[in-house]
Amino acid sequence: MLSCVTSVVLVGVEPRRVNVEVFVGGGQPAFVIVGLPDTAVREATQRVRAAIQASGYEFPGRRVIVNLAPADVPKGGSAYDLPIALGVLAASQATPKGAADVVALGELALDGQVRAVRGGLGAAVVAEETCLRCLLPPESAAEAVSLGRAQGVVAASSLREAVEVALGHRSGAAIPELIGDAPPTADLAEVRGQPLVRRALEIAATGGHHMLMTGPPGAGKTMLARCLPGILPRLTGGDVAETALTWAAAGVPRRDPTLAPFRSPHHSASLAALIGGGSGIPVPGETALAHKGVLFLDELGEFPVHLLDALRQPMEEGHVVVSRKGASVRFPTEFQLVAATNPCPCGYEGDSLRSCQCPPRAIAKYQRRLSGPLVDRFDIAVRVPRVESDEMAGPPGEPSGQVAARVAAARKRQDGRGTRNARLGRSELDVLHWHSAAEGMLEQAMRNSALTARGWDRVRRVAATIADLDESDVILSRHLGEALAYRGQR
Amino acid sequence: MNDARLQVAFGGMHPDRVRDLYDRHGPEGTLHRVTGGGIKTTSRVRAAVAVPAATRRRELSAAGIDVVYRGELRYPEHLAEMPDAPDLLFVRGELPRRPAVAVVGTRRCTSYGRAIARDYGSAIAGCGWPLVSGLARGIDGFAHRGTVAAGGVGVAVLGSGIDVLYPREHTNLARGLIESGGAVVSEAPPGTPPEAWRFPPRNRIISGLSAAVVVVEATVKGGALITAEAALRHGRQVFAVPGDISRASSAGSNLLIRDGAFPVLDPEDLIESLELLMGPPPQRPVAADDVGVQGWERELLDLVASGVGEADDILARCEASPGDVLAALGRLEISGVLRCEAPGHYTVAGRTTPGR
Numbered sequence: 001m002l003s004c005v006t007s008v009v010l011v012g013v014e015p016r017r018v019n020v021e022v023f024v025g026g027g028q029p030a031f032v033i034v035g036l037p038d039t040a041v042r043e044a045t046q047r048v049r050a051a052i053q054a055s056g057y058e059f060p061g062r063r064v065i066v067n068l069a070p071a072d073v074p075k076g077g078s079a080y081d082l083p084i085a086l087g088v089l090a091a092s093q094a095t096p097k098g099a100a101d102v103v104a105l106g107e108l109a110l111d112g113q114v115r116a117v118r119g120g121l122g123a124a125v126v127a128e129e130t131c132l133r134c135l136l137p138p139e140s141a142a143e144a145v146s147l148g149r150a151q152g153v154v155a156a157s158s159l160r161e162a163v164e165v166a167l168g169h170r171s172g173a174a175i176p177e178l179i180g181d182a183p184p185t186a187d188l189a190e191v192r193g194q195p196l197v198r199r200a201l202e203i204a205a206t207g208g209h210h211m212l213m214t215g216p217p218g219a220g221k222t223m224l225a226r227c228l229p230g231i232l233p234r235l236t237g238g239d240v241a242e243t244a245l246t247w248a249a250a251g252v253p254r255r256d257p258t259l260a261p262f263r264s265p266h267h268s269a270s271l272a273a274l275i276g277g278g279s280g281i282p283v284p285g286e287t288a289l290a291h292k293g294v295l296f297l298d299e300l301g302e303f304p305v306h307l308l309d310a311l312r313q314p315m316e317e318g319h320v321v322v323s324r325k326g327a328s329v330r331f332p333t334e335f336q337l338v339a340a341t342n343p344c345p346c347g348y349e350g351d352s353l354r355s356c357q358c359p360p361r362a363i364a365k366y367q368r369r370l371s372g373p374l375v376d377r378f379d380i381a382v383r384v385p386r387v388e389s390d391e392m393a394g395p396p397g398e399p400s401g402q403v404a405a406r407v408a409a410a411r412k413r414q415d416g417r418g419t420r421n422a423r424l425g426r427s428e429l430d431v432l433h434w435h436s437a438a439e440g441m442l443e444q445a446m447r448n449s450a451l452t453a454r455g456w457d458r459v460r461r462v463a464a465t466i467a468d469l470d471e472s473d474v475i476l477s478r479h480l481g482e483a484l485a486y487r488g489q490r
Numbered sequence: 491m492n493d494a495r496l497q498v499a500f501g502g503m504h505p506d507r508v509r510d511l512y513d514r515h516g517p518e519g520t521l522h523r524v525t526g527g528g529i530k531t532t533s534r535v536r537a538a539v540a541v542p543a544a545t546r547r548r549e550l551s552a553a554g555i556d557v558v559y560r561g562e563l564r565y566p567e568h569l570a571e572m573p574d575a576p577d578l579l580f581v582r583g584e585l586p587r588r589p590a591v592a593v594v595g596t597r598r599c600t601s602y603g604r605a606i607a608r609d610y611g612s613a614i615a616g617c618g619w620p621l622v623s624g625l626a627r628g629i630d631g632f633a634h635r636g637t638v639a640a641g642g643v644g645v646a647v648l649g650s651g652i653d654v655l656y657p658r659e660h661t662n663l664a665r666g667l668i669e670s671g672g673a674v675v676s677e678a679p680p681g682t683p684p685e686a687w688r689f690p691p692r693n694r695i696i697s698g699l700s701a702a703v704v705v706v707e708a709t710v711k712g713g714a715l716i717t718a719e720a721a722l723r724h725g726r727q728v729f730a731v732p733g734d735i736s737r738a739s740s741a742g743s744n745l746l747i748r749d750g751a752f753p754v755l756d757p758e759d760l761i762e763s764l765e766l767l768m769g770p771p772p773q774r775p776v777a778a779d780d781v782g783v784q785g786w787e788r789e790l791l792d793l794v795a796s797g798v799g800e801a802d803d804i805l806a807r808c809e810a811s812p813g814d815v816l817a818a819l820g821r822l823e824i825s826g827v828l829r830c831e832a833p834g835h836y837t838v839a840g841r842t843t844p845g846r
Contacts (some may be wrong), residue, residue, distance in 0.1 A: 013700070051538075081722055138592075188836060194802075195802070195812045196801055196802055196805060196812050196815075196816065196834070198812070199812035199813060199816070214833065323779070354600070354741050355598050355599065355600045355737075355738075360627055360657065360659060361659075364659065381833045382833060382834065383800075383801070383802075383833045383834030383835070385802050385834070437747065441821065441824055443695075444824055444825065445824045448824060448826060470813075477817075478813075478814070478817040478821075479817070479822065481816070481817035481818065481820035481821035481824070482813050482816040482819070482820055483815040484820035484821075484823065484824055485801070485816040485817070485819050485820035485823070485830075486816070486820075486833075488833060
């Protein structure tokens with residue numbers, strides 16, 4: 001007899017439907033899984049057999065063939081235990097046929113309990129497309145529910161319960177609250193002093209500009225960067241789904257799915273960890289997890305050059321394609337890059353109080369590493385000075401909530417342009433309304449060779465953002481002047 | 491006579507020793523005694539001195555190096571007044587004859603000293619006075635940079651041979667000095683490595699070329715204080731810029747002030763004092779009036795001119811929003827009134843025009 005349970009496979013971040021076809025027929029007793037299973041999937045035979053018997057059903061004493069279709073996409077992990085078990089029960093007529101009409105995902109324990117797996121959100125997406133109910137372990141269901149995909153999602157904590165829920169004989173198990181990762185964010189109220197950096201941060205958040213902070217150790221660069229998600233507008237609609245799918249694909253649930261993601265990979269991270277990779281089907285890397293959010297590189301100067309070079313494609317194109325044996329996958333990577341660096345290896349070069357202990361050659365080497373194509377992509381460069389002691393004792397800064405309100409208002413002005421200011425092209429910048437004084441200033445800057453061609457566009461993008469924050473439709477010379485003060489390479 | 495002096499100079503002996511030998515035997519007598527073994531020297535010195543002067547002249551002209559002998563008209567008058575003036579100088583570029591102003595300080599400078607060195611370098615050179623320093627890292631280098639930026643005449647006095655630029659990253663700076671009408675000089679023969687013992691005698695040349703010595707940032711045990719000492723010995727005026735009393739890099743200059751050096755607080759102050767000492771400056775720097783700086787930008791410019799160079803400090807002293815301050819700074823930078831060395835650090839650009 002034949003039955004078919006629907007399940008899901010994640011190709012990159014994209015969930016695809018998988019049909020778990022089960023045939024139970026004559027011949028010698030055997031249990032075979034085909035359709036590019038990996039070792040974990042193949043071992044399902046043992047778990048499924050034990051779980052079926054422990055749940056009080058009878059495992060068929062005939063030939064059992066399981067096909068995971070499409071048969072050419074590699075499948076891995078233990079998540080196909082539950083759909084296989086449901087299929088075997090339906091095909092051997094131990095349960096009615098209706099028990100197989102679900103999208104199911106879950107690992108089975110030998111005693112018939114269902115264990116959590118990743119991919120709950122993907123299963124919910126497939127269930128929505130196929131108009132089937134989605135049967136998941138409670139913890140995996142929590143992932144889907146937290147992202148507003150509660151429609152048709154039911155949970156089961158054991159195989160027997162799963163069968164009864166699938167047949168509609170009982171409602172599903174309780175779905176717990178999602179225990180997810182909260183990003184290490186900070187509130188701007190905690191930042192004392194630093195008025196210029198706060199301003200730069202606000203502009204960067206408004207236009208989505210890449211930002212570079214340079215300053216001595218302990219000046220608060222990391223903390224300032226962590227404030228950024230809190231002042232970025234909340235994610236909406238498609239962005240929430242896109243980021244959630246990416247995070248789900250990496251198996252890291254998020255507590256607050258509408259908060260802009262924040263990722264800060266260590267400088268010892270591998271290329272695969274940063275860009276995405278792994279054997280079989282590639283999993284998303286840090287650049288993909290930072291999609292629609294912030295990628296923070298602390299100690300930029302310590303990152304190996306090949307990692308920084310690898311960032312250029314994702315930064316420019318907004319996505320990265322990773323090819324492995326299993327599949328070639330495209331990850332969205334529209335992140336905002338924020339980097340922090342010391343001015344020299346010891347960190348005190350240019351400091352007003354402490355003299356730098358580094359040999360000049362070491363400073364030159366350190367700065368050479370930072371210069372070049374990557375630094376050329378930062379729209380905003382700011383110095384983060386040490387905080388004076390009287391500022392530390394001073395009043396708390398403006399809280400993130402107030403800044404976020406201004407950022408959101410200014411973002412609205414950008415909506416008509418189709419993209420955030422940081423991604424405006426030259427022709428799109430040309431059609432903005434420039435005041436004649438601002439244009440004169442730009443020309444003067446070009447004449448004084450204070451700007452390169454790329455710098456020219458960058459300064460104009462930042463000026464447009466400053467005008468947005470100023471609620472001005474015309475970009476004035478004061479907006480441009482401020483933008484010029486933020487340019488990095490001189 | 492000059493042949494003997496040139497040959498002896500190529501021995502690279504300590505200037506005090508050469509002077510002592512000349513006093514006793516004269517240049518020719520010294521030459522004979524060194525080559526003949528009558529005076530104890532190393533074989534290296536003997537071999538170097540033995541090379542005929544004609545060969546040396548050919549080598550020097552091939553390398554584009556000039557020799558200026560004491561007693562010649564080209565020899566700076568001010569330097570010749572010193573009893574321990576060098577017998578000859580190897581020169582690249584044009585050695586100015588008028589008295590100069592020296593700006594010296596520590597190699598390990600803070601951003602405070604760096605900004606001051608540049609500003610003072612620009613201000614002095616902008617007045618048309620030659621600026622002398624040692625082309626070392628730190629204060630020396632920044633004073634020279636200020637000179638070049640202001641389009642002034644600068645002289646770098648080296649402790650090594652004139653063709654051995656140390657530190658190497660100042661190669662372009664040295665070229666800039668020569669190209670803008672200044673010079674690189676040394677009393678050590680070409681090819682001499684930067685040996686530590688050559689720097690104190692070098693410092694006496696810096697002071698000798700100058701009518702005044704400005705010590706910007708100095709440690710207690712540094713070359714800058716040796717230069718200041720030489721300056722006092724030669725009767726030059728010593729100026730010192732006060733610094734943080736708790737900082738080692740300012741201890742030397744503060745000590746000089748305690749011992750009677752003239753404290754300077756800003757470039758105008760210094761220029762005024764220098765005028766009393768050296769007469770009116772050949773040129774006058776013209777400030778930012780011609781680029782339409784007005785209103786509160788004027789205030790901001792004065793603030794930067796008074797040495798408040800960090801954008802954060804400027805903001806802290808103005809009643810304005812961060813955006814307005816940065817906008818003004820950006821505008822002033824683009825119009826060439828201000829210069830920004832690193833993000834957030836501003837100095838007044840030393841723009842000059844020929845005298846009134």
